[in-house]
Amino acid sequence: MIRPLVESLPNIKEQIEEEIFVLLTGAEIIVECLLEQGVDTVFGYPGGAILNVYDALYEYRDRIRHILTSHEQGASHAADGYARATGKVGVCMATSGPGATNLVTGIATAQMDSVPIVAITANVGKPLLGRDSFQEVDIAGIVMPITKHSYIVKDISKLADTLRKAFYIAKSGRPGPVLVDVTKDVTGGKYEYQPKKPATILRETKEIQQEHIDRALDMIKKAERPFIFAGGGSVISGAAKEITELAHRIQAPVCDSLMGKGAFPGEDELYTGMIGMHGTKASNLGVSKCDLLIVLGARFSDRVTGNAKNFAKDAQILQIDIDAAEINKNVIVDAYIEGDIKEVLRRLLEKVEPEQHPQWLAYIQELKEKYPLKYDHTQLTGPYVIEKLYELTKGDAIVVTDVGQHQMWAAQYYKFKEPRTLLTSGGLGTMGYGLGAAIGAKIGRPDKTVVNIAGDGCFRMNLNELATAVRCNNPLIQIILNNRVLGMVRQWQTLFYDHRYSATVLDDGVDFVKISEGFGAEAMRITRMEEVEPALKHALEAKKPIVLEFMIDQDLKVFPMVPAGANIDDVFDEEDMKKDGKSV
Numbered sequence: 001m002i003r004p005l006v007e008s009l010p011n012i013k014e015q016i017e018e019e020i021f022v023l024l025t026g027a028e029i030i031v032e033c034l035l036e037q038g039v040d041t042v043f044g045y046p047g048g049a050i051l052n053v054y055d056a057l058y059e060y061r062d063r064i065r066h067i068l069t070s071h072e073q074g075a076s077h078a079a080d081g082y083a084r085a086t087g088k089v090g091v092c093m094a095t096s097g098p099g100a101t102n103l104v105t106g107i108a109t110a111q112m113d114s115v116p117i118v119a120i121t122a123n124v125g126k127p128l129l130g131r132d133s134f135q136e137v138d139i140a141g142i143v144m145p146i147t148k149h150s151y152i153v154k155d156i157s158k159l160a161d162t163l164r165k166a167f168y169i170a171k172s173g174r175p176g177p178v179l180v181d182v183t184k185d186v187t188g189g190k191y192e193y194q195p196k197k198p199a200t201i202l203r204e205t206k207e208i209q210q211e212h213i214d215r216a217l218d219m220i221k222k223a224e225r226p227f228i229f230a231g232g233g234s235v236i237s238g239a240a241k242e243i244t245e246l247a248h249r250i251q252a253p254v255c256d257s258l259m260g261k262g263a264f265p266g267e268d269e270l271y272t273g274m275i276g277m278h279g280t281k282a283s284n285l286g287v288s289k290c291d292l293l294i295v296l297g298a299r300f301s302d303r304v305t306g307n308a309k310n311f312a313k314d315a316q317i318l319q320i321d322i323d324a325a326e327i328n329k330n331v332i333v334d335a336y337i338e339g340d341i342k343e344v345l346r347r348l349l350e351k352v353e354p355e356q357h358p359q360w361l362a363y364i365q366e367l368k369e370k371y372p373l374k375y376d377h378t379q380l381t382g383p384y385v386i387e388k389l390y391e392l393t394k395g396d397a398i399v400v401t402d403v404g405q406h407q408m409w410a411a412q413y414y415k416f417k418e419p420r421t422l423l424t425s426g427g428l429g430t431m432g433y434g435l436g437a438a439i440g441a442k443i444g445r446p447d448k449t450v451v452n453i454a455g456d457g458c459f460r461m462n463l464n465e466l467a468t469a470v471r472c473n474n475p476l477i478q479i480i481l482n483n484r485v486l487g488m489v490r491q492w493q494t495l496f497y498d499h500r501y502s503a504t505v506l507d508d509g510v511d512f513v514k515i516s517e518g519f520g521a522e523a524m525r526i527t528r529m530e531e532v533e534p535a536l537k538h539a540l541e542a543k544k545p546i547v548l549e550f551m552i553d554q555d556l557k558v559f560p561m562v563p564a565g566a567n568i569d570d571v572f573d574e575e576d577m578k579k580d581g582k583s584v
Contacts, residue, residue: 021194026156026187027056033163037198039091041065041443043075047095050122052187070464072099074436076106079117081437084423085398086444089170090117097135107177108146112427116175118166125185126154140181148176154183156191172201174323204322208339213347215335216318223292225360226252232259233297233341235419242345250355253364255283257304258411261422266415276304277562278408281371281571286364287312288569295319297341300330306568320344373412380529382409382481385550388532390414397449398441402434402458405487408558410453432461439469442476456482469545470520477539478547480512483554491557516547523547
């Protein structure tokens with residue numbers, strides 16, 4: 001077996017690349033390309049078609065860490081969580097057929113949220129393609145609509161450059177997933193490998209037009225009621241510092257989307273909370289009253305805009321986005337700047353003058369004081385648990401969530417101070433995302449406390465990844481908010497389906513404490529408010545995976561709320577329903 005190339009040539013970086021040619025197998029070329037790209041961890045699950053690659057990984061085990069997950073979907077979510085937490089490209093692997101198709105949900109999750117991952121799969125040998133061979137599937141074709149690009153490599157001479165292209169595409173511009181499928185004969189064949197340094201990825205600035213910058217400056221100068229809306233692109237761009245500086249210079253309140261959490265400090269006096277279906281009244285009503293809305297890296301999701309035709313109807317909208325396809329897609333805007341958000345804001349900040357809007361800020365502050373987030377303090381609830389978590393971690397944890405009520409409570413009640421500290425499936429809304437993503441996040445950021453918050457419905461979908469966390473001695477905290485129902489679906493059934501609870505009750509006697517202990521994790525069940533703080537303190541000090549199951553009422557709801565398709569200023573809460581004589 002050929003030893004790793006970099007080990008045999010320790011001074012490789014100082015040598016002239018054109019003079020270095022080494023005969024390697026396709027599998028070894030794959031691993032060498034991963035090393036080229038700075039990859040230190042891959043997540044995956046082996047199988048027949050990809051055995052050559054796993055054999056190479058064995059030889060390189062001191063250079064690249066492989067995390068064996070319990071399921072390929074867990075591997076794709078772990079690569080996603082690693083990428084979101086670190087800003088690097090996450091890598092996952094799977095064999096052909098069902099191994100490859102099990103990655104699909106994780107790939108689609110990454111695509112919807114612009115997460116850079118490279119998925120490497122192995123297929124049957126080239127002579128067996130198209131013959132319905134054992135575990136053969138056209139995975140490159142399957143994922144074509146949910147990736148930035150997908151490849152199938154049937155020629156070993158093209159393998160290295162294809163992998164390099166995959167990493168470049170995944171990371172550049174608007175990030176996203178790329179799949180590379182490699183036939184088994186390519187992984188077992190041999191070819192001359194020539195190492196190369198990764199291509200430099202520069203911020204996209206060529207489309208930034210000075211006339212667009214000037215128009216934006218004029219709009220900001222004339223605005224009397226400006227508002228800033230930070231979306232997920234703000235986090236990806238690393239523009240938190242520039243957003244904070246702009247907001248304070250022009251005295252504009254700031255809201256965010258679920259994906260934009262942490263792009264603006266949740267503790268800042270100008271922060272108004274999340275916007276949209278479960279956004280705060282201060283954000284929804286404020287945006288509806290502003291005369292200039294500056295939108296940073298947001299795609300105007302239906303969960304944000306409600307009725308798009310009436311979204312921010314009294315405002316001029318200035319959209320800043322790296323992806324031209326997002327401009328005027330869901331909401332027609334008055335002006336736009338295409339380019340990297342951090343670079344655009346840097347150029348704006350060079351010329352934007354300080355502005356004062358005391359009456360506008362006083363109005364926003366009045367909204368914040370009149371309509372604070374509220375929940376029942378007489379019983380154990382999700383918001384209470386999350387507020388306690390925030391208090392004890394001082395906002396310094398990486399919070400991962402699954403999808404549902406607990407996800408919205410986390411977004412509402414945990415004040416995110418920094419970007420890349422909320423990892424959640426926003427676009428696809430993938431139940432079962434959280435535990436795998438938390439494993440990836442903790443491996444990528446071992447210095448951070450990592451907490452996954454799930455409902456019982458989500459947790460049971462991929463709870464097998466607890467075995468992965470225990471095997472890796474990954475000391476993450478798994479919180480289960482157990483209401484024995486599919487909480488968000490039940491909320492909709494209560495409010496809009498006349499209490500017809502079809503297929504949403506989960507009172508089947510599943511004992512998550514025993515299951516968790518069976519996987520080797522520590523587990524506790526909490527039923528009273530006074531038990532919450534001691535349990536969280538214990539978990540934060542634990543040196544192994546720990547599961548905290550909090551038993552909450554099945555009829556707790558997420559408020560405020562905007563009905564689907566309504567205007568965002570039609571936002572209502574529990575008090576509004578009681579005033580209207582409606583049951584909650």
